[in-house]
Amino acid sequence: MFAKNTWSKTFMHLFIAALIVGFSSMAGAATINVGALNDMTGATSDVGKDYALGIAEAIHYVNDNGGVNGKGIKLYQFDYGYRVPEALTKYKLFKRLKCVAVLGWGTGDTEALSPTITKDKIPYVSASYSAHLTDPKKTPYNLFFATDYSTNARAAITAWFDKKWPKHKDYGKRKPRLVCSYMFASPYCSAPIKAIKDQAELLGFDIGPDQSVSLFAIDTKSQVLAMKDFKPDLVWHGNTVMSVAATVRDAYALGLGADHIVNNWGFDENLPKLAGKASEGVMGAAVCAFFGENVPMMDKVVEYAKKYNPGIPLEKRSVHTVQGWGDVMILWEAMKRADKTGDLSGESILKNGFETMKDFDIGLGAAPVTFTATDHRVGGVVPIYEVKDGKFQIVEKVDLKSRWPKKWADEWLGW
Numbered sequence: 001m002f003a004k005n006t007w008s009k010t011f012m013h014l015f016i017a018a019l020i021v022g023f024s025s026m027a028g029a030a031t032i033n034v035g036a037l038n039d040m041t042g043a044t045s046d047v048g049k050d051y052a053l054g055i056a057e058a059i060h061y062v063n064d065n066g067g068v069n070g071k072g073i074k075l076y077q078f079d080y081g082y083r084v085p086e087a088l089t090k091y092k093l094f095k096r097l098k099c100v101a102v103l104g105w106g107t108g109d110t111e112a113l114s115p116t117i118t119k120d121k122i123p124y125v126s127a128s129y130s131a132h133l134t135d136p137k138k139t140p141y142n143l144f145f146a147t148d149y150s151t152n153a154r155a156a157i158t159a160w161f162d163k164k165w166p167k168h169k170d171y172g173k174r175k176p177r178l179v180c181s182y183m184f185a186s187p188y189c190s191a192p193i194k195a196i197k198d199q200a201e202l203l204g205f206d207i208g209p210d211q212s213v214s215l216f217a218i219d220t221k222s223q224v225l226a227m228k229d230f231k232p233d234l235v236w237h238g239n240t241v242m243s244v245a246a247t248v249r250d251a252y253a254l255g256l257g258a259d260h261i262v263n264n265w266g267f268d269e270n271l272p273k274l275a276g277k278a279s280e281g282v283m284g285a286a287v288c289a290f291f292g293e294n295v296p297m298m299d300k301v302v303e304y305a306k307k308y309n310p311g312i313p314l315e316k317r318s319v320h321t322v323q324g325w326g327d328v329m330i331l332w333e334a335m336k337r338a339d340k341t342g343d344l345s346g347e348s349i350l351k352n353g354f355e356t357m358k359d360f361d362i363g364l365g366a367a368p369v370t371f372t373a374t375d376h377r378v379g380g381v382v383p384i385y386e387v388k389d390g391k392f393q394i395v396e397k398v399d400l401k402s403r404w405p406k407k408w409a410d411e412w413l414g415w
Helices: 004-021 045-064 084-096 107-120 149-163 193-203 221-230 241-253 270-279 298-308 319-340 346-356 405-410
Strands: 031-038 072-079 101-103 177-182 234-237 259-262 283-285 381-388 391-399
Touching (some): 045 298, 149 259, 149 381, 149 391, 177 221, 221 241, 298 319
Parallel strands (some): 177 234
Antiparallel strands (some): 381 391
């Protein structure tokens, strides 16, 4: 990988260039303003930079393919450094610019803005997949293309319980043991904690003390040694990839002897690069295909990465580029549907756009998208992968909705 400063400078240079020239492909056409908040320099920039590139490249693709029924999208994209006050300031700017929708980023700022966007009726399609944002009775204008963090965490621990625990030497002799490793103060990291502990209790785990690991952590030996006191069989990681890799490396070096499951922002192509042999067997949820996989629309993702950011080698790109495309694709479809009714207001984009989607296929290896007026979870099937020889291999597709239909319908929405 690039050294951090080199990568950051290269990224910012290319990103600024993209902003200057990026939205001229429909010159002369009527335009629709859309805002974007991204973390390119803050605590989650290890994954945020690539997502931001995906957003910009996908908007180029949209405009090259007719825009919103002939109307071009003008994207106002900003780095807010993962600072909630800055996100609130930029949102006010988006309102002044008359943006009809926002492509957002983090859980802290997305949840903080949720009451405001609900009042303003501005669809907010974010990279925060917090389950707190999936109940339209509370957060009707928050949407995303992916299965949420809580669903993913439930699926990951279930896949481990199904596939790995029966092979353990202590299977049938005692309960499996789980600990959670994440940054306590981060709304993103802590969002699915209640759900994964609930799932652990449902499956019969003993749950040990949580360990607080900073998103900036490069040395986690003290937390790993604290885990050793509990002797876990499984560690759930809620951070982004750099600190997850550090924790997995230290766990390997200190002989923790546990398996690992990881939230999707810590489970990407950089994990085996950063953690090496310590990453073997690590499991996680993937909400779409990894960069370059042979799935529908991936050829366009790669084509536009080459076209608009040729200075960034393709091997530096990741699944997070694809995630950026996923959120743009559902917003594009929602705006096209709303526009066909003659009403491109935020309320119409929600009601005539998003909430009319049923099993809508965006490609990209993502699950078909369904939104209803009572449930904004896109679906209940989660593919769980593990690292094998540095590559990602499917372990199990966990269908939570079918396996626990009553809990899915009556209990799990919104947390």
